[in-house]
Amino acid sequence: MWQKMIGDTRLVLTEGDITRAGTEAIVNAANSRLAGGGGVDGAIHAAGGPEIMAECRRIGGCPTGQAVITTGGQLPAAKVIHTVGPVYRGRPDDARLLAACYTNSLELAARHHLKSVAFPSISTGAYGYPLDQAARVALTAVRDWLRDHPGLLQEVRFVLFGRAALETYQEAADQLV
Numbered sequence: 643m644w645q646k647m648i649g650d651t652r653l654v655l656t657e658g659d660i661t662r663a664g665t666e667a668i669v670n671a672a673n674s675r676l677a678g679g680g681g682v683d684g685a686i687h688a689a690g691g692p693e694i695m696a697e698c699r700r701i702g703g704c705p706t707g708q709a710v711i712t713t714g715g716q717l718p719a720a721k722v723i724h725t726v727g728p729v730y731r732g733r734p735d736d737a738r739l740l741a742a743c744y745t746n747s748l749e750l751a752a753r754h755h756l757k758s759v760a761f762p763s764i765s766t767g768a769y770g771y772p773l774d775q776a777a778r779v780a781l782t783a784v785r786d787w788l789r790d791h792p793g794l795l796q797e798v799r800f801v802l803f804g805r806a807a808l809e810t811y812q813e814a815a816d817q818l819v
């Protein structure tokens with residue numbers, strides 16, 4: 643585990659399964675139809691039960707870089723924030739859209755008075771974003787948002803899948819945060 647205070651918010655990096663995170667909200671790396679899928683999306687719907695998908699269907703969809711919020715169903719988290727990461731194409735827009743996922747998710751959490759949020763590493767599975775580049779974009783976006791919005795969140799946590807992902811994020815955090 644890696645942690646550091648940014649103002650009065652604790653930024654934590656851990657290895658694990660995000661469906662078990664004890665934060666008030668967890669973030670899902672969804673697709674634009676909010677249709678469910680594999681990876682972290684599949685794990686969240688499997689653990690949270692059908693209520694989450696029922697709300698996703700009512701919402702209907704979400705553009706890349708944006709975020710929507712649903713119940714957490716049977717998850718320990720009260721809410722799931724669904725954000726749609728970019729499919730990696732090696733263009734400048736990739737980083738802009740990935741950063742927007744983190745910023746818009748944090749905005750939504752703050753608007754709903756949620757005090758703690760856990761993120762997975764968005765876009766680095768099926769969507770092909772190189773992990774080291776994604777880590778830099780993610781940590782910079784979260785760091786900058788927390789500096790600009792002091793006092794809203796108690797904890798932002800990255801729950802990284804596997805030792806290698808945790809180490810990549812830790813190396814980026816040591817340089818950036």
Ligand code: ADP
Binds near residue numbers: 660671672763764801
């Ligand atoms: P995307 O389509 O945005 O790339 P994926 O779910 O395919 O989303 O992968 C995003 C990241 O989530 C990957 O780094 C993957 O290893 C990780 N991941 C998969 N399952 C879980 C889980 N249960 N908890 C946390 N991270 C997960």
